[in-house]
Amino acid sequence: MNLLNNLNLPLLQFTIKLILILFIFSNINYF
Structure with missing residues (x-):
């Protein structure tokens, strides 16, 4: 689970x- 969080962050x-x-x-394009 911790590894997944490290990869996901x-x-x-x-x-x-x-x-x-x-x-x-x-x-920027709008204005």
Whole structure:
């Protein structure tokens, strides 16, 4: 279970960063 969390955390952080980047680019293109 601990190993799964260690593998899952970087993926979760990467997904959050990717969503934030897409959100920022969407706002830039909108304005």
